Amino acid sequence: MESPARTLRSRPVGCALSLLLALGLAACAGTAGPPGGGPDAMGAYRVGPPDQLRISILPDPVIEREVVVRPDGMISVDLVGDVPAAGRTTEEIAGDIETRIARFKRDARVTVSLAAALSSEVTVLGEVGRPSTFPLSRQTRVVEAIGTVNGTTIFANKDSIRLIRAGEGRAAVYRVDLAAIQRGDMRTNYVLQGGDLIYVPPGIMASIGYGLQGLLFPIQQLFGFGASVATTVYTGGAGGAL
Numbered sequence: 286m287e288s289p290a291r292t293l294r295s296r297p298v299g300c301a302l303s304l305l306l307a308l309g310l311a312a313c314a315g316t317a318g319p320p321g322g323g324p325d326a327m328g329a330y331r332v333g334p335p336d337q338l339r340i341s342i343l344p345d346p347v348i349e350r351e352v353v354v355r356p357d358g359m360i361s362v363d364l365v366g367d368v369p370a371a372g373r374t375t376e377e378i379a380g381d382i383e384t385r386i387a388r389f390k391r392d393a394r395v396t397v398s399l400a401a402a403l404s405s406e407v408t409v410l411g412e413v414g415r416p417s418t419f420p421l422s423r424q425t426r427v428v429e430a431i432g433t434v435n436g437t438t439i440f441a442n443k444d445s446i447r448l449i450r451a452g453e454g455r456a457a458v459y460r461v462d463l464a465a466i467q468r469g470d471m472r473t474n475y476v477l478q479g480g481d482l483i484y485v486p487p488g489i490m491a492s493i494g495y496g497l498q499g500l501l502f503p504i505q506q507l508f509g510f511g512a513s514v515a516t517t518v519y520t521g522g523a524g525g526a527l
Contacts, residue, residue, distance in 0.1 A: 330402065333371050336402055339398045344394070350362075358371030369381070382397070409482075412441035412485045426477065441487065443464040444465065447460065447486070448483055449484060461475070
């Protein structure tokens with residue numbers, strides 16, 4: 286089945302971008318550890334227009350609805366009217382509804398879940414099968430996002446993947462250890478948010494190969510012979526090695 290991913294660039298351009306990003310991220314050796322250290326410590330998904338939410342209010346009478354977050358960031362809920370949703374987690378929205386509805390139903394229990402996340406996108410670059418940007422259609426974690434772009438290549442450095450999240454003033458960079466996740470340690474398999482960038486860096490040998498390719502390319506153009514060793518060995522498009 287065709288992936289929803291939208292391919293951003295050809296392999297050669299992707300390789301060049303990967304090398305530039307690797308050099309830039311090298312300066313971020315002191316990447317921040319997520320507060321609290323748990324898989325969701327960086328924050329759950331925050332709702333935005335036009336996300337679809339599923340709301341359940343118990344007990345009798347049972348109210349179950351699917352609502353769309355309007356452009357003004359509000360949702361309409363039975364009994365309580367408009368409730369702010371944009372920028373909040375589903376748990377925060379449920380708590381607000383429960384507080385409002387307590388005036389009518391003291392024993393009300395409210396749950397809110399994400400039916401469809403339509404407000405945001407995630408980008409995956411570097412040593413992956415198909416560097417892409419794709420929409421978050423539901424709650425998605427790092428491993429799922431990498432799988433969506435056909436997994437990592439054989440050149441990937443799986444224990445030094447970076448999750449880059451925009452913040453106020455500057456971006457926060459978090460280390461993702463895919464090798465550890467594959468061993469069952471899910472602490473860095475974070476829930477993604479709109480605007481997140483996942484960068485899969487090359488391993489040491491691949492980095493050397495890309496560097497040689499960059500050095501030899503002008504010679505190849507000038508004299509008509511090539512950097513075939515560096516190009517063939519290190520820039521193959523092997524993917525699906527998640």
